[in-house]
Amino acid sequence: MKRRIGIDVGGTNTDAVYLEDTRVVHAVKTPTTRDVTSGVTDALRKLLQAGAPKTVDAVMIGTTHFTNAVVQRRDLTRVAAIRIGLPSGASLPPFIDWSEDLAALVRGEVVMLEGGHEFDGRPLVPLDTAGVRAAARRIRAAGLMSVGVASVFSPLNAACELEAAAILREECPDVAVTLSHQLGRIGLLERENAALLNAALVGLARTTTRAFTDALAASGITAPLYLTQNDGAVMLASVAEAFPVYGFASGPTNSMRGAAFLSKLTDALVIDVGGTTTDIGSLRHGFPREANNVVEIGGVRTLFRMPDLLSIGLGGGSLVARAPLTVGPRSVGYRLVEEGLVFGGGALTAPTSQWPRASSISATDGVSRRCRPSS
């Protein structure tokens, strides 16, 4: 018998289940906490209290943390972009099609250097190694901690990216390096975007996966820790730490796989109303239908293999601003219980279906205070 613990850390709630093979034996729900660790620790404690064993085959965690960071422009690391491919592509530098607010948060150094390959494997021009070294020194001087490297046709020949990484390790060994060929396919801008997003998230990924590891240790549970990936498969926590974008869409994937599991339906539309976003996806043969072309994340074009999803920055915790009147995309997230007006806090959040007189909320706060979401 396979014994597994599955945890879904949403922006608002943390859900944990204990499974014996395909049977859900225990299920608990706790609010997500700012430090993540205590929320997961709480969930695990509740699960153990409910009767789950401390020795299991695996613990799997899915989280919307990374996608929420980009959607809400929070907890992002400023990165250096190194593009290798001049004299090709000079007119379209890294970050070219990013929304300006996101680019302003993420863009540190932008360096374009000679190098790259042809589609048949020949070098485009020799790699400017002196340029890479000079860039590495500037990155160190600027105090940047994360770098994204993209070279022309690197999915076919990664030599330039690998050589740049080796030089970066020599010159600034503490800097995290994301290489585009490890993340994407043909399509330089989209692959570079993936590398830059990943680079912007590695700081958050490190704290988050370590928080998960700590929570597990604190609960006395011994089992390998996995994080779920965009396509519904899992990866070791150490992989997730280096490649947070692999788990980018794991939140909706988890809920879609979960919906298939619980409903026993294999072909259905799944609408997941979370605290921060509402995601609509389509199940086919029990798995999310994948978008096999361009996927935009927080306004950035990528080519990830991801569920074909309509994601709206609107959930139960979305903040309502009055002038001008907007709802979301910022959310009180896990602070819903402390800050949400419906729970007696001060923040006006988006109506949920549990609010019978949602339309009157902006007029009379008293109405909304009497209503409580049921979950």
Next chain:
Amino acid sequence: MALRPVSAAEIESLAIGAWILGTGGGGSPYLALLNMRKLYREGVVCSLLDPMDLADDARVAVVSNMGAPLVGQERLTDPQTIARAVRMMEEYRGSRFDAIMSLEIGGGNSLQPFMAAAVLGLPVVDADCMGRAFPEAQMTSFAIHDLTMYPLTLADVRDNAVVVARAASWKWMERLSRKACVEVGSIASTCKAPRTGKEVKECAILYSTSKAIRLGQTVQDAQRRHQDPVHALVDAERGRLLFRGKIRDVARRTTEGFLRGTAKLDGLDDYRGSSFELAFQNEFAVGWLDGRPRVMTPDLICVLDSVSGDAIGTETLRYGQRVSVIALPAPPVLLTPKGLEHVGPRAFGYDLEFKSVFA
């Protein structure tokens, strides 16, 4: 000369309209559009020239990017490269150009003359020589009119430059320039045989740039009003809605430098119970309704997203997409007996007698 400035909004519309006129091919205008947005942010404003205002002896450059769209996704298009091909032709011929026009209004090449014009400060002629997209060099109105096919200049991002001084035929020009293009990485900027104002007025497909802009605006207007962009397009352009359905199967193969294949559709709405099959060689060539030929090249066969009205390229077709197949009228020159020899169904290997859906 009647010159008018082209606004940034019109450039956006042009990219949408040109992708529709690409009839599945021509490459996405996305990267060229990014270049144009950047140039406009830097203060560039291109101008569009009425072709009938060209002097008979005006010198017009005909430009296009040549190569594999896949390579273009890595070797991002750059205004300087296409401008270099134009300058090279000026040096070779020892004379300056007065204006620039597109070889092909369908797809990414619709924006290449604008990119060159932005660098060189020349006007763009409101014309092209396909009125859509086609895969081969002899499939142009200039070839149908038996104009000379040489010289041709070809520029690479490195300091490589090739001039094809003469070619024995359009087919030879295709072979010689294709070879050079493959050597420099299967992407190159080219300036085709220069044209006189008279040749453009008599042999080009006129006002196709403004047509592409108009198509894009029609789709954008309908999107803004939450109306059906497909119907809006069909009404505005006197096109035909041929089918609405869902893609059931796509088969693609890359052979001899072309993307060939078929797509099968199951009907929805009024077309429920029917099926449609499309064959393509870069562009959509023939469509069969319930097994009978319904539409064929050179009528423009456009596959649009049924909801957004945006064009779908042959490389981005996929299972489950809800699409509408429409036909738009072809430029008259393509429908002449000579035109059909160059671009009719037999030119693509289909043993079909051309019959227009508009006949």
